[in-house]
Amino acid sequence: xxxxxxxxxxxxxxxxxxxxxxxxxxxxxxxxxxxxxxxxxxxxxxxxxxxxxxxxxxxxxxxxxxxxxxxxxxxxxxxxxxxxxxxxxxxxxxxxxxxxxxxxxxxxxxxxxxxxxxxxxxxxxxxxxxxxxxxxxxxxxxxxxxxxxxxxxxxxxxxxxxxxxxxxxxxxxxxxxxxxxxxxxxxxxxxxxxxxxxxxxxxxxxxxxxxxxxxxxxxxxxxxxxxxxxxxxxxxxxxxxxxxxxxxxxxxxxxxxxxxxxxxxxxxxxxxxxxxxxxxxxxxxxxxxxxxxxxxxxxxxxxxxxxxxxxxxxxxxxxxxxxxxxxxxxxxxxxxxxxxxxxxxxxxxxxxxx
Amino acid sequence: xxxxxxxxxxxxxxxxxxxxxxxxxxxxxxxxxxxxxxxxxxxxxxxxxxxxxxxxxxxxxxxxxxxxxxxxxxxxxxxxxxxxxxxxxxxxxxxxxxxxxxxxxxxxxxxxxxxxxxxxxxxxxxxxxxxxxxxxxxxxxxxxxxxxxxxxxxxxxxxxxxxxxxxxxxxxxxxxxxxxxxxxxxxxxxxxxxxxxxxxxxxxxxxxxxxxxxxxxxxxxxxxxxxxxxxxxxxxxxxxxxxxxxxxxxxxxxxxxxxxxxxxxxxxxxxxxxxxxxxxxxxxxxxxxxxxxxxxxxxxxxxxxxxxxxxxxxxxxxxxxxxxxxxxxxxxxxxxxxxxxxxxxxxxxxxxxxxxxxxxxxxxxxxxxxxxxxxxxxxxxxxxxxxxxxxxxxxxxxxxxxxxxxxxxxxxxxxxxxxxxxxxxxxxxxxxxxxxxxxxxxxxxxxxxxxxxxxxxxxxxxxxxxxxxxxxxxxxxxxxxxxxxxxxxxxxxxxx
Numbered sequence: 001x002x003x004x005x006x007x008x009x010x011x012x013x014x015x016x017x018x019x020x021x022x023x024x025x026x027x028x029x030x031x032x033x034x035x036x037x038x039x040x041x042x043x044x045x046x047x048x049x050x051x052x053x054x055x056x057x058x059x060x061x062x063x064x065x066x067x068x069x070x071x072x073x074x075x076x077x078x079x080x081x082x083x084x085x086x087x088x089x090x091x092x093x094x095x096x097x098x099x100x101x102x103x104x105x106x107x108x109x110x111x112x113x114x115x116x117x118x119x120x121x122x123x124x125x126x127x128x129x130x131x132x133x134x135x136x137x138x139x140x141x142x143x144x145x146x147x148x149x150x151x152x153x154x155x156x157x158x159x160x161x162x163x164x165x166x167x168x169x170x171x172x173x174x175x176x177x178x179x180x181x182x183x184x185x186x187x188x189x190x191x192x193x194x195x196x197x198x199x200x201x202x203x204x205x206x207x208x209x210x211x212x213x214x215x216x217x218x219x220x221x222x223x224x225x226x227x228x229x230x231x232x233x234x235x236x237x238x239x240x241x242x243x244x245x246x247x248x249x250x251x252x253x254x255x256x257x258x259x260x261x262x263x264x265x266x267x268x269x270x271x272x273x274x275x276x277x278x279x280x281x282x283x284x285x286x287x288x289x290x291x292x293x294x295x296x297x298x299x300x301x302x303x304x305x306x307x308x309x310x311x312x313x314x315x316x317x318x319x320x321x322x323x324x325x326x327x328x329x330x331x332x333x334x335x336x337x338x339x340x341x342x343x344x345x346x347x348x349x350x351x352x353x354x
Numbered sequence: 355x356x357x358x359x360x361x362x363x364x365x366x367x368x369x370x371x372x373x374x375x376x377x378x379x380x381x382x383x384x385x386x387x388x389x390x391x392x393x394x395x396x397x398x399x400x401x402x403x404x405x406x407x408x409x410x411x412x413x414x415x416x417x418x419x420x421x422x423x424x425x426x427x428x429x430x431x432x433x434x435x436x437x438x439x440x441x442x443x444x445x446x447x448x449x450x451x452x453x454x455x456x457x458x459x460x461x462x463x464x465x466x467x468x469x470x471x472x473x474x475x476x477x478x479x480x481x482x483x484x485x486x487x488x489x490x491x492x493x494x495x496x497x498x499x500x501x502x503x504x505x506x507x508x509x510x511x512x513x514x515x516x517x518x519x520x521x522x523x524x525x526x527x528x529x530x531x532x533x534x535x536x537x538x539x540x541x542x543x544x545x546x547x548x549x550x551x552x553x554x555x556x557x558x559x560x561x562x563x564x565x566x567x568x569x570x571x572x573x574x575x576x577x578x579x580x581x582x583x584x585x586x587x588x589x590x591x592x593x594x595x596x597x598x599x600x601x602x603x604x605x606x607x608x609x610x611x612x613x614x615x616x617x618x619x620x621x622x623x624x625x626x627x628x629x630x631x632x633x634x635x636x637x638x639x640x641x642x643x644x645x646x647x648x649x650x651x652x653x654x655x656x657x658x659x660x661x662x663x664x665x666x667x668x669x670x671x672x673x674x675x676x677x678x679x680x681x682x683x684x685x686x687x688x689x690x691x692x693x694x695x696x697x698x699x700x701x702x703x704x705x706x707x708x709x710x711x712x713x714x715x716x717x718x719x720x721x722x723x724x725x726x727x728x729x730x731x732x733x734x735x736x737x738x739x740x741x742x743x744x745x746x747x748x749x750x751x752x753x754x755x756x757x758x759x760x761x762x763x764x765x766x767x768x769x770x771x772x773x774x775x776x777x778x779x780x781x782x783x784x785x786x787x788x789x790x791x792x793x794x795x796x797x798x799x800x801x802x803x804x805x806x807x808x809x810x811x812x813x814x815x816x817x818x819x820x821x822x823x824x825x826x827x828x829x830x831x832x833x834x835x836x837x838x839x840x841x842x843x844x845x846x847x848x849x850x
Contacts, residue, residue: 054710054712055606055607056603056604056606056607056711056712057606057710057711057712058606059710079609102556108550109550112524112528113550113551115556115559116524116527116528125799125803127799129799131797131799131800131803132800133800133803135708135775135776135777136710136775137708137709137710137740137741137742137776137777137780138520138521138525138708138740138741139516139520139525139708139737139740139741139742139777139780139781140708140777140779140780141513141514141563141777141779141780141781141782141783141784142777142778142779142784142788142792142795142796143784143792143795143796143800143804143822143823144560144563144564144568144804144807144808144823145514145527145559145560145562145563145564146560146803146804146807148527148556148559148560149555149556149557149559149560149807151556151559152551152555152556153555153556157555168611169609169610169611170609172609191469191470191471192469194471194580195468195469195471195491195492195493195580196492196580197580197581197582197583197648197649198580216648216652217648217651217652217655217656219649219651219652219655220648220649220651220652223649223651263547263549263550263551263552264548264549265470265547265548265549266470266550267467267469267470281550284549284550285550304549305547305548305549306547306548306549306552307547307549307552307553309553321553321554322553323553324553324554325543325544327537327541327542327543328543328544328545328554328557331543331557331810331811332554332555334809334810334811335555335807335810337810338803338806338807338809338810339803339806350554351554
């Protein structure tokens with residue numbers, strides 16, 4: 001395993017010397033996401049394996065090339081889970097790609113995002129140095145939070161080699177309810193519930209159908225079921241449904257129309273944008289299937305206190321991610337230079353100059 | 355670094371120059387430089403380290419903050435930001451040639467959005483004041499450092515503060531959505547948003563816990579959570595530290611995530627009982643406090659399970675809080691641990707390291723050995739839920755050599771934390787206090803990365819210099835070796 005690290009370091013150093021772009025890749029399941037891929041493939045797939053897993057410490061440490069499925073199976077065996085419910089988007093999804101892409105699933109607003117669970121990383125930087133930031137403990141404020149900076153950076157700051165994540169127990173009970181609401185009613189209801197101590201772990205709204213997942217102690221789930229009302233969904237069907245939302249296998253996500261991801265203030269009223277919408281995260285996540293122009297979608301997202309990402313679409317000439325304010329972009333450029341002076345890591349994946 | 359015995363003498367000409375430059379846009383009452391006016395700012399909660407600032411600036415508006423920083427940048431004057439000055443690592447220790455930028459006047463809660471469950475607050479707002487303000491809405495702000503009565507939210511952001519409830523509810527970084535910061539160049543930058551994520555790098559996470567080195571926070575948007583309906587605490591007494599440590603692991607193994615989970619050793623419970631009368635057993639090796647929150651049924655079920663685990667783990671006694679008053683009393687004792695130490699000793703030095711929970715028995719046994727080695731007593735309180743340890747070393751600064759021995763004792767505890775695979779600071783920050791131990795926790799290339807991050811924000815190193823991240827030169831002088839996480843030291847390797 002150490003040999004793999006040395007090979008990766010050497011490749012990176014050579015690429016830096018020749019200013020040749022590298023494309024860091026695990027299973028390639030997030031290839032569709034972000035800017036176009038450039039450069040020679042730097043594969044992390046061979047660097048795999050769970051390094052340390054202590055259920056009573058609530059920590060798992062694994063190499064970046066470890067399949068996400070392998071990690072989830074190991075956790076399930078001990079009655080634990082990755083509480084941020086990451087989408088795989090394909091069979092070969094690796095832990096490194098999961099953290100680098102920084103995508104979280106339906107549970108995110110209620111349990112936390114990927115980055116909330118990242119405790120530490122090992123990473124090879126643009127000079128080929130193998131570095132460790134953070135650790136294996138939750139309370140750790142020594143130095144800057146570089147491991148969380150790496151999360152969601154789409155490989156533009158370094159090649160992740162090892163990640164430590166906090167894990168949580170699988171809830172004792174789970175029930176999904178289905179209610180009929182208008183969009184306005186649904187947004188209001190989801191936000192009202194979020195302000196109450198209810199064991200909600202996922203919400204979806206589309207075309208008059210509001211789905212709510214309750215997870216936790218049996219007594220809490222039963223009490224909440226009575227409070228919220230609606231129809232109880234068959235557990236097998238419910239599990240299938242939430243998986244299809246997480247993995248975007250649900251029919252809403254299919255087709256060639258561009259898929260936009262609008263991350264907005266949760267109480268944002270129905271967005272006046274042409275196209276089909278699916279709401280998650282108690283209103284904080286609005287998926288939009290639309291051929292409308294990027295500018296109008298992005299402006300609407302900003303007005304709603306957030307940002308819009310062209311999540312899936314063939315034409316990304318206007319960029320995948322919301323442009324940043326100049327002062328913010330300046331900081332991004334400075335940080336990029338700090339970690340990747342030769343600019344070889346996944347150039348253009350996040351922003352044209354990064 | 356030892357306590358500053360002699361303070362840096364003031365360069366009067368420079369002081370006049372800087373004060374005059376600030377007086378161009380700040381009223382007289384907002385620019386202090388006379389000795390008796392600036393002396394109150396000479397230290398924060400780490401009182402062993404004192405340095406009178408050259409000038410103190412007390413802005414009231416965002417625009418004033420921008421102009422102060424722009425001026426300091428132009429004149430290359432270092433700046434130390436300060437909230438309530440309750441920090442325990444010397445993060446707000448002033449510089450004798452610098453400006454102490456106090457955010458104490460920024461005490462407004464700007465806006466509360468009950469439906470979206472957020473609050474926009476200024477950096478000088480006290481942590482507890484936020485929860486107090488939103489309590490009528492059935493909401494609260496979760497991170498609850500023990501100093502929450504006094505500490506500021508701006509300081510909480512700088513240190514990524516935690517508190518007793520952070521195992522279940524997270525640290526500051528998990529509970530904020532947005533920051534308005536001012537860069538050293540005087541530009542306002544908005545980081546994060548009202549949405550749950552924002553485009554680009556996670557600068558919100560990077561800024562949180564950056565100890566005043568990357569920017570000055572002038573507004574925080576915090577996440578508010580619904581107040582749990584009900585909470586109860588189990589107090590469990592153990593005649594053996596190892597058993598108590600194993601009981602902690604057993605609770606977690608049972609799939610329970612308590613909302614609060616604390617351990618106190620006998621020295622700590624004795625100090626607290628004399629001071630706060632919380633109802634702890636003082637004749638046992640360790641006391642655990644385990645809290646459950648939620649609906650009444652949830653809590654009843656969980657408390658039963660916790661009690662069961664405690665008893666099966668060998669507790670000599672368990673007691674469940676019978677009402678809210680008793681629950682608060684149990685916690686008041688724990689939260690009073692530091693002042694209780696202050697009551698039984700002229701001085702105390704509070705340490706802050708984190709270790710994997712399973713090593714608590716080992717670490718506490720080693721600390722007992724170190725008590726003998728250094729001839730000093732040490733009481734221990736431990737965030738059992740997340741492994742964050744607060745040894746309280748008791749000493750008397752008036753006794754010659756005792757402060758030095760105390761610091762050596764503390765340093766050895768921190769290195770012990772590294773040896774067992776932990777970290778030198780869980781929530782108090784590095785500041786000046788642990789800056790040497792950073793040389794043991796990180797290798798040179800990692801420290802260089804931190805410096806590069808700093809450089810990305812502050813090219814001239816004007817924001818809080820000398821704090822948090824040591825220079826490689828300092829590490830070489832200090833002579834500490836990198837202790838690779840989780841592995842033992844290699845004493846035969848040559849030192850720098």
